[in-house]
Amino acid sequence: MNKISNRVDNTFILNFQKQKIKTDLKRNVLSQMIKFFNSNQRFLKLKFKNDNLNRLYNIKNSKKFDSKENMLDGDWSNVEQAVNIYHLLTQAILLNIPGDIVELGCYDGTTSILMQKTLDQLDSKKIIHVYDSFEGLPEKSEKDGDTVFYPGSCKTQKEDLIQNFKKHKTKLPIIHEGWFSDTLPKGLPKKISFAHLDGDFYSSILESLIYVYPNLSKGAIVIIDDYCDPKIHDVNNILPGVKKACDEFFKDKKEKVGVLLAGGETHGYFRKL
Ligand SMILES: C[S@@+](CC[C@H](N)C(=O)[O-])C[C@H]1O[C@@H](n2cnc3c(N)ncnc32)[C@H](O)[C@@H]1O
Numbered sequence: 167m168n169k170i171s172n173r174v175d176n177t178f179i180l181n182f183q184k185q186k187i188k189t190d191l192k193r194n195v196l197s198q199m200i201k202f203f204n205s206n207q208r209f210l211k212l213k214f215k216n217d218n219l220n221r222l223y224n225i226k227n228s229k230k231f232d233s234k235e236n237m238l239d240g241d242w243s244n245v246e247q248a249v250n251i252y253h254l255l256t257q258a259i260l261l262n263i264p265g266d267i268v269e270l271g272c273y274d275g276t277t278s279i280l281m282q283k284t285l286d287q288l289d290s291k292k293i294i295h296v297y298d299s300f301e302g303l304p305e306k307s308e309k310d311g312d313t314v315f316y317p318g319s320c321k322t323q324k325e326d327l328i329q330n331f332k333k334h335k336t337k338l339p340i341i342h343e344g345w346f347s348d349t350l351p352k353g354l355p356k357k358i359s360f361a362h363l364d365g366d367f368y369s370s371i372l373e374s375l376i377y378v379y380p381n382l383s384k385g386a387i388v389i390i391d392d393y394c395d396p397k398i399h400d401v402n403n404i405l406p407g408v409k410k411a412c413d414e415f416f417k418d419k420k421e422k423v424g425v426l427l428a429g430g431e432t433h434g435y436f437r438k439l
Pocket of ligand 1: 243269270271272273274275276277278297298299300301302303304319320321322344345346347364365366367369370
């Protein structure tokens, strides 16, 4: 465990980023990556919702692809993010980090289905807990800056989440419906091995970190969706409040958030020391 540090992982990621691969080559690498990933997976196949992208990346022609398993909705997460989540969750399981899995801001289940399929693949009995208002995003603060998202964005219904899990023939997670301020204080597992924080706004991410952090086992991995460091990520910072919440929270902590490459999307992660 000691050998795996944020510093080592980030060095690899940053070196890769610095290579400034040309767009055509990136496209090619991504297409190869998805084909390799899909042909080696029995439980989890990746595909874009947007068929133009599937054609662009030659995914449609893959004989191994099961068209029913449309894991990515093309709106909230992309293939690179899915692959990052898959590999980091796999690490948490294979390193036997104690505790269950949580997703704060689950919407209609794209990521939590991916996580359950990863658990199934590794025959893990860990339980997934998901949290959402099912009212969309809360009020935003001035820390959220210039963002197109507004209170009520990303609203879905609990029933849609349940139907999506059923469609994928995947075990239902434990669903905690309500605002984080109501559900997190008493509704989190005592030990957490992996968390996906996807609440979008400054207050939601700060609240998620405040409640999740004390329950993380040593070595637990936390991915923070939409974490964007403009010095490193060369894309639009669509939710600037996310990094502000992390900067504030980690000011007096040993851990630091590292960036993850995710094509046109951004996310970051840390490992509990
Ligand atoms: C971008 S969506 C999540 C997407 C999801 N992780 C996926 O992969 O499909 C953000 C979600 O966070 C929820 N959310 C944000 N802030 C919240 C809060 N303070 N309390 C409860 N839910 C919240 C919203 O309702 C919304 O469904």
